[in-house]
Amino acid sequence: MSSRNNQSGFSIVEIVIALAVVVLIGFLGYTAFNRMQENQAANSSQADQQSPVANDVKTAPSINSTSDLNEAERTLDQTDPSGSNNTDANQLDNELSAF
16 A cells, blocks of 8 residues: 655645635625725715705706806806806806807
8 A cells, every 4th residue: 555645735624724714804805895985975975064065066067058058157146146256257258158
């Protein structure tokens, strides 16, 4: 009977241990990634609540026609009836004439 002393490869125990380590590292990375996303979502919603102007900018439609420019100018006049925002109104007029 010859015995085999020079075995090559990994034993099943070594493979199971390596697989367990990989799964554990993956689970820790997954939970850390989810926690980071939740923190970013919480910070984003906090910033949205503190800055209503930021919400207007995020949801502002793009200007594709002269009617969109006119509507933007009317909105600007309604939000600032004192006229202190004249530079924005002048810019809208310039864009309207250039359009």
